[in-house]
Amino acid sequence: MDYQNILVAVEDRVATITLNRPEYSNAFARESYGEIADALGELGSRRDVGAIVITGAGKHFSAGGDIRRFQALIDSGEYLDPDAVAEVGRKFMAIRSCPKPVIAMVNGAAAGAGLSCALHCDFRVVAPSSKMVMAFVNLGLCGDTGSIYNLIRLVGPDKASLMMMTGEPCRGEECVKIGLATVLAEEGKLAETTYALAKKLAGKSDSAHASQKALIRRWFYGDMDGFSAEEGREMAADSRKPDFAEAVRAFLEKRAPEYNKG
Numbered sequence: 001m002d003y004q005n006i007l008v009a010v011e012d013r014v015a016t017i018t019l020n021r022p023e024y025s026n027a028f029a030r031e032s033y034g035e036i037a038d039a040l041g042e043l044g045s046r047r048d049v050g051a052i053v054i055t056g057a058g059k060h061f062s063a064g065g066d067i068r069r070f071q072a073l074i075d076s077g078e079y080l081d082p083d084a085v086a087e088v089g090r091k092f093m094a095i096r097s098c099p100k101p102v103i104a105m106v107n108g109a110a111a112g113a114g115l116s117c118a119l120h121c122d123f124r125v126v127a128p129s130s131k132m133v134m135a136f137v138n139l140g141l142c143g144d145t146g147s148i149y150n151l152i153r154l155v156g157p158d159k160a161s162l163m164m165m166t167g168e169p170c171r172g173e174e175c176v177k178i179g180l181a182t183v184l185a186e187e188g189k190l191a192e193t194t195y196a197l198a199k200k201l202a203g204k205s206d207s208a209h210a211s212q213k214a215l216i217r218r219w220f221y222g223d224m225d226g227f228s229a230e231e232g233r234e235m236a237a238d239s240r241k242p243d244f245a246e247a248v249r250a251f252l253e254k255r256a257p258e259y260n261k262g
Contacts, residue, residue, distance in 0.1 A: 001042060005032040007057070008039050013050040013202040014195060015043045015100075019114075022058030027066045028113055036117070037094035044098040050202030050209075052098065053194055054121060055105040056114075064112025064135060070248045073239070080239035086232030088113075089145045093224055095120040096217045099210035101201045105194040106181070109169070111135040116145035119154065122213070124181040125194040131169040132180055138167040139251065140243030140259075142234045149227045153220070155179050 001008075005028075007018040017039050019026040036054075043049045056062050073079065095102050095117070104110070104118035106126045111133035118124050118132065126132075134151065136143040143164060151160040155178050163170060175181035185193035201209070238244055243259055250257035 001038065003035045003039065005029050006035050006039060008043070010043075010046070010049055012199065013048060014198040015046075015049045015052045017043075017052065017054045019054070019056040019062050022056070022060075024066065025060045025063035025109070026056040026058070026114065027063045029066060030069070033088050033091040037091040040094045040098045040102070044100050047206075049100055050204070050206055051198040052100050052102045053105050053198050054095075054102060054117065055194075056107055058108075060108035060114075061104070061106045061110040061130075062114025062117060063109065064114040064116075065139075067139070067248060067251055070139070070244075071252060074245050074248060080236045082229075082232035082236040084232070085144050085235045086228040089228035089231060090225065092117060092120045092145050093221075093228075095122075096213070096221055096224075099213055100206070101198075101209055101213075103194060103198055103201075105190060106130045106132070106172075107190060109133060111169075112139075113145045113147070116143075116147040116150070119150035120146060123183065123197065124175075125183045125185055125190065125197065126172040126175050126181040127185050127190045128172040128187050130172040130175065130181075130190075132163075132175055133167065133169040134163040135167050137165060138247060140241065140245075140247040140257075141238045142231070144231055144235050146224060146228065146231070148231070149224060151180075 005021055007020045009016045043052055102121045104121040104124045106118055106124055109131050110118045112135040115132050159178055170180060172184055176184040247257045
């Protein structure tokens with residue numbers, strides 16, 4: 001299958017999905033979410049695939065949403081659509097639904113929806129220079145693509161709230177310390193460490209992995225659809241508020257936002 005925004009390769013029973021918009025720090029295009037879901041559906045059914053790695057081309061895993069698209073919405077007087085936001089969140093559930101183990105190899109930054117993508121994965125491998133950022137608040141938004149849902153399950157409400165409400169980055173070593181990431185690779189050995197884990201997983205029982213993931217999805221992520229719907233409503237409401245327009249404008253102008261506190 002041909003994709004516009006991702007690359008897919010398979011070698012030695014390990015598949016790699018590479019987010020391939022490096023000129024935009026792999027910010028997601030509108031079509032990216034569907035392409036990732038389609039690729040996972042295909043790879044999950046292949047007998048020659050035992051594990052899947054998701055990573056980003058170039059310096060960063062993914063900067064998240066495309067801020068230029070947000071500005072286009074604002075300029076046209078449009079807002080985020082709650083159903084569309086919820087649907088994007090559900091597309092990331094293809095990672096959880098995939099019967100094969102999925103590893104996020106977090107090169108550089110995973111921010112906003114990029115972080116959400118990594119959090120949906122079964123494992124996250126980072127280097128000391130990697131950073132994870134719940135950047136939504138910096139755009140006047142609550143968060144989408146299941147970010148809050150997954151973050152709280154991994155690190156608990158206190159640490160999750162600190163990341164959500166400050167929008168400050170968490171570096172590689174700290175990510176592993178608080179449970180946000182699974183494995184810390186030595187600097188310069190991110191790919192080596194990630195693919196060693198992927199090959200170990202690919203040598204195990206595919207059917208056992210499928211059963212394990214099905215149980216986890218059913219018993220620990222069963223209410224994800226309901227969360228996605230409410231998340232969509234909140235994001236759409238935030239997009240109608242002045243803080244969103246000011247934050248997007250400030251980001252593109254490379255300055256601090258000036259929120260009206262009156």
